[in-house]
Amino acid sequence: MTNPLLSVRDLHAYYGRAHILQGVSFAMAPGEVVALVGRNGAGKSTTMKTIMGLVPVSSGDVAFNGQPIAGREPFEIARRGLGYVPEERRIFSELTVLENLAVGERPPRPDAPRWTPEQLFVLFPNLGRMRERPGGQMSGGEQQMLTIARTLMGNPKLVLLDEPSEGLAPVIIEEMAKAILKLKTEGLSVLICEQNLHFARLVASRALVMEKGVIRFDGAMETLMTDHSIRERYLAV
Amino acid sequence: MEFLVIQSLNGLASASSLFLVASGLSIIFGVTRIVNFAHGSFYMLGAYIAVTIIAAIGGQDALGFWTGILLAALIVALIGALVEVVILRRIYAAPELFQLLATFGVVLMIQDITLAIWGPEDKLGPRAPGFRSFVMIMGSRFPSYELFLIVVGPVVLLALWLLFNRTRWGTLVRAATLDREMVGALGVNQRLLFTSVFMFGSFLAGLGGALQLPREAVTLHMDLAMITEVFVVVVVGGLGSITGAYLAAVLIGLVHAFGIVLFPKSTLVLAFLVMAIVLVVKPYGLLGRKPSGHAARGQAIPEPLLSPADRPTKLLGAAVLAVLILLPPFLGDYGVTFMTELVIFALFAASLHFVMGPGGMHSFGHAAYFGLGAYGAALAVQWLAAPMAVGLLISPLAAGLAGLLFGWFCVRLSGVYLAMLTLAFAQIAWATAFQWVEITGGDNGILGVWPSEWAKPKLVYFYLALALAGAGIMALRHLIFSPFGFALRASRDALLRAEATGLNVQQLQWAGFTIAAVLAGLAGGLFAFFKGSVFPTYLSIPKSVDALLMVLLGGVQTVSGPIAGAFVFAGLEEQLVRITAYWRFVLGLIIVLLVMLFPKGLAGSVLAWRERQSGDRS
Numbered sequence: 012m013t014n015p016l017l018s019v020r021d022l023h024a025y026y027g028r029a030h031i032l033q034g035v036s037f038a039m040a041p042g043e044v045v046a047l048v049g050r051n052g053a054g055k056s057t058t059m060k061t062i063m064g065l066v067p068v069s070s071g072d073v074a075f076n077g078q079p080i081a082g083r084e085p086f087e088i089a090r091r092g093l094g095y096v097p098e099e100r101r102i103f104s105e106l107t108v109l110e111n112l113a114v115g116e117r118p119p120r121p122d123a124p125r126w127t128p129e130q131l132f133v134l135f136p137n138l139g140r141m142r143e144r145p146g147g148q149m150s151g152g153e154q155q156m157l158t159i160a161r162t163l164m165g166n167p168k169l170v171l172l173d174e175p176s177e178g179l180a181p182v183i184i185e186e187m188a189k190a191i192l193k194l195k196t197e198g199l200s201v202l203i204c205e206q207n208l209h210f211a212r213l214v215a216s217r218a219l220v221m222e223k224g225v226i227r228f229d230g231a232m233e234t235l236m237t238d239h240s241i242r243e244r245y246l247a248v
Numbered sequence: 249m250e251f252l253v254i255q256s257l258n259g260l261a262s263a264s265s266l267f268l269v270a271s272g273l274s275i276i277f278g279v280t281r282i283v284n285f286a287h288g289s290f291y292m293l294g295a296y297i298a299v300t301i302i303a304a305i306g307g308q309d310a311l312g313f314w315t316g317i318l319l320a321a322l323i324v325a326l327i328g329a330l331v332e333v334v335i336l337r338r339i340y341a342a343p344e345l346f347q348l349l350a351t352f353g354v355v356l357m358i359q360d361i362t363l364a365i366w367g368p369e370d371k372l373g374p375r376a377p378g379f380r381s382f383v384m385i386m387g388s389r390f391p392s393y394e395l396f397l398i399v400v401g402p403v404v405l406l407a408l409w410l411l412f413n414r415t416r417w418g419t420l421v422r423a424a425t426l427d428r429e430m431v432g433a434l435g436v437n438q439r440l441l442f443t444s445v446f447m448f449g450s451f452l453a454g455l456g457g458a459l460q461l462p463r464e465a466v467t468l469h470m471d472l473a474m475i476t477e478v479f480v481v482v483v484v485g486g487l488g489s490i491t492g493a494y495l496a497a498v499l500i501g502l503v504h505a506f507g508i509v510l511f512p513k514s515t516l517v518l519a520f521l522v523m524a525i526v527l528v529v530k531p532y533g534l535l536g537r538k539p540s541g542h543a544a545r546g547q548a549i550p551e552p553l554l555s556p557a558d559r560p561t562k563l564l565g566a567a568v569l570a571v572l573i574l575l576p577p578f579l580g581d582y583g584v585t586f587m588t589e590l591v592i593f594a595l596f597a598a599s600l601h602f603v604m605g606p607g608g609m610h611s612f613g614h615a616a617y618f619g620l621g622a623y624g625a626a627l628a629v630q631w632l633a634a635p636m637a638v639g640l641l642i643s644p645l646a647a648g649l650a651g652l653l654f655g656w657f658c659v660r661l662s663g664v665y666l667a668m669l670t671l672a673f674a675q676i677a678w679a680t681a682f683q684w685v686e687i688t689g690g691d692n693g694i695l696g697v698w699p700s701e702w703a704k705p706k707l708v709y710f711y712l713a714l715a716l717a718g719a720g721i722m723a724l725r726h727l728i729f730s731p732f733g734f735a736l737r738a739s740r741d742a743l744l745r746a747e748a749t750g751l752n753v754q755q756l757q758w759a760g761f762t763i764a765a766v767l768a769g770l771a772g773g774l775f776a777f778f779k780g781s782v783f784p785t786y787l788s789i790p791k792s793v794d795a796l797l798m799v800l801l802g803g804v805q806t807v808s809g810p811i812a813g814a815f816v817f818a819g820l821e822e823q824l825v826r827i828t829a830y831w832r833f834v835l836g837l838i839i840v841l842l843v844m845l846f847p848k849g850l851a852g853s854v855l856a857w858r859e860r861q862s863g864d865r866s
């Protein structure tokens with residue numbers, strides 16, 4: 012890949028003494044939406060946290076936009092245009108929707124779409140109807156939308172989206188998929204962790220399959236969907 | 249009626265400074281999760297610096313005076329920033345008790361710096377221009393400055409509300425209070441935010457101190473006096489709640505104003521009684537909430553397993569014991585005295601370790617039980633002419649009863665709340681010893697608490713102390729590895745699971761708390777007969793900190809740690825006092841450096857190192 016937006020090379024990370032990431036390598040081109048799939052505990056979330064600087068890199072390289080970011084602090088990484096939407100959502104429960112968005116707000120950057128609360132309320136109409144509601148009093152789906160919107164307020168170039176469909180009703184998942192495709196047309200790149208293959212297929216054209224801390228498959232989403240043996244080996248429970 | 253109104257106004261006036269300092273502490277705690285012991289020191293510095301600045305710029309006119317007050321608060325803010333950047337920033341990941349300890353180190357350092365700059369005499373500040381007169385209220389003369397202060401409280405409360413709800417900085421601070429890691433992942437520079445929060449909190453403390461100038465003399469005791477009251481206020485109001493802090497400040501202010509007239513001897517006790525009552529009804533304070541979610545999770549530092557000593561450690565222990573038994577006859581009086589103190593402290597430290605390590609309860613007021621044991625013995629000797637043997641029986645009994653009483657409240661809380669509550673109880677005990685002069689002799693203590701004739705020779709008393717302390721320590725060790733100890737540790741490590749398996753966690757902890765108090769009391773009794781006297785300082789905060797230092801020096805994770813810690817610590821303070829007049833500064837510096845360099849304690853660091861070694865090999 013020439014000029015990848017994100018490139019991860021031989022990344023290792025630990026929780027205490029547990030060796031979780033055991034040499035993760037992949038790259039993403041600008042504008043791509045890539046799905047990262049794998050069994051529970053494979054290390055998908057840890058990959059995202061390590062890229063984001065929330066889990067220390069023990070060895071390996073991470074480059075974003077051609078610049079090394081391994082070892083940088085999360086806030087520096089975020090300021091370079093990497094957005095992170097955590098699995099547990101982590102809404103500021105006592106802050107209103109607008110305040111949650113305000114925390115995520117960063118100055119616009121020339122090479123990424125620029126977001127305002129009003130634009131986000133077009134993308135997620137539900138949020139626009141509860142601007143003053145505290146985050147703690149929202150449904151799971153609404154919180155999921157808010158956490159994505161909050162990250163978009165930072166005008167990122169690439170968003171790491173950890174299991175956006177988790178625990179959501181099918182209708183909401185549809186809505187979420189539409190929103191993500193919309194983001195893609197705006198020029199945003201997305202790395203998305205998913206258990207739900209159906210959902211992953213709706214939004215991503217490429218898939219990475221992770222098992223025990225390494226990427227075992229890197230190829231087109233369609234290949235993954237048609238190749239029964241890969242799914243059998245790395246995804247079936 | 250007049251009495252009611254005037255005392256209420258007095259209470260409201262003193263509530264304002266209390267609120268300024270308490271809100272600063274609360275804001276800092278909210279974001280950094282550090283209970284800043286040095287907050288009272290910032291308050292004191294605000295007052296001292298204001299005296300100097302106003303004198304320098306000639307604060308006779310209103311402009312000079314108010315500029316001086318504001319400048320003083322700003323300088324304190326800068327000092328706060330310095331403390332945060334140099335010290336606290338490095339220990340945000342350390343266990344909360346270490347953080348509390350480090351900030352206590354800062355308290356000690358600031359005490360001596362203040363002493364060095366301003367000297368030991370109290371300072372009188374100028375009166376406030378424009379507020380020097382009195383107003384007549386129901387026929388009484390009431391100082392107009394007090395009225396001004398009454399207004400300050402609500403005005404600051406309103407200003408804080410606007411700041412936190414109407415500015416971006418305020419929004420970020422509130423967000424960081426809920427989940428600071430997430431705020432960082434959204435691109436906010438946490439360091440800058442933390443430093444600015446610390447500066448702002450320090451500013452409030454400095455302002456509170458400077459505003460006290462026209463009311464009272466500036467003294468070197470303002471720091472600890474203020475910080476204990478502030479702990480009471482934030483615990484009563486609910487940590488992290490600004491409005492709660494104001495309500496609590498008013499409540500405590502009123503309790504003081506009326507208490508000083510109605511029960512002049514028991515003002516301190518009164519405030520703590522109010523706190524105890526509030527905590528029974530609302531464990532997390534008037535407006536506080538049980539910590540939850542990511543804010544609470546940030547503190548869960550798993551305690552490593554406590555395993556019985558391995559062979560080398562056992563051999564070392566046996567060797568130390570042999571030295572303790574065989575060496576003293578060859579030492580002079582000084583050496584034997586030193587060893588006696590050491591042995592007593594080892595028991596004191598081991599008892600604290602028992603509550604903290606296996607019990608998982610962070611006591612910041614363990615000196616209460618040591619001191620009550622000492623007073624129990626001394627009072628028995630003084631008033632009942634009891635012999636030493638009876639005194640030594642009464643010591644653990646008295647301390648155990650206090651542990652039973654205080655523990656009942658304490659086990660209902662956890663974490664820093666528990667630490668602050670234990671500290672408050674220790675202050676009650678201290679205040680009682682200090683203020684109840686008829687019985688305890690107050691500051692002069694009780695003298696003539698000598699051992700029975702047979703135990704008078706220093707060597708004999710040493711062996712007596714060794715036997716009793718050794719038995720106490722062995723008993724604790726035995727308990728730790730008994731079913732009771734396992735259950736206690738199980739409840740510490742997984743509260744919910746322990747409860748699910750049918751353990752009554754609170755009762756277990758209550759028992760653990762009381763047992764520790766009993767043995768601390770025994771140590772106190774031994775100490776009383778050893779010194780021949782008791783003083784209120786035996787129950788004071790610095791004494792509790794001594795014990796904490798011993799335990800943390802040694803490491804909470806090992807059973808032998810606190811004993812090693814006691815050995816390292818014993819006499820350190822005395823040696824320091826001998827070497828320099830500024831021993832507090834040196835001790836404070838040592839504490840801060842220890843916490844920064846060995847966040848796991850000395851023994852803990854050795855263990856971690858050993859584990860790393862074996863980990864690398866495997």
Ligand SMILES: Nc1ncnc2c1ncn2[C@@H]1O[C@H](COP(=O)(O)OP(=O)(O)OP(=O)(O)O)[C@@H](O)[C@H]1O
Nearest residue numbers: 026029031049050051052053054055056057058206
């Ligand atoms: N904070 C932590 N401390 C210790 N171990 C952890 C921690 N978080 C995750 N792990 C472990 O690391 C491994 C990888 O976890 P990770 O969350 O990355 O998995 P995942 O692929 O995202 O799984 P899931 O699909 O369930 O979200 C798991 O074995 C997990 O138990």
Ligand SMILES: [Mg+2]
Nearest residue numbers: 055056057098
């Ligand atoms: Mg995950």
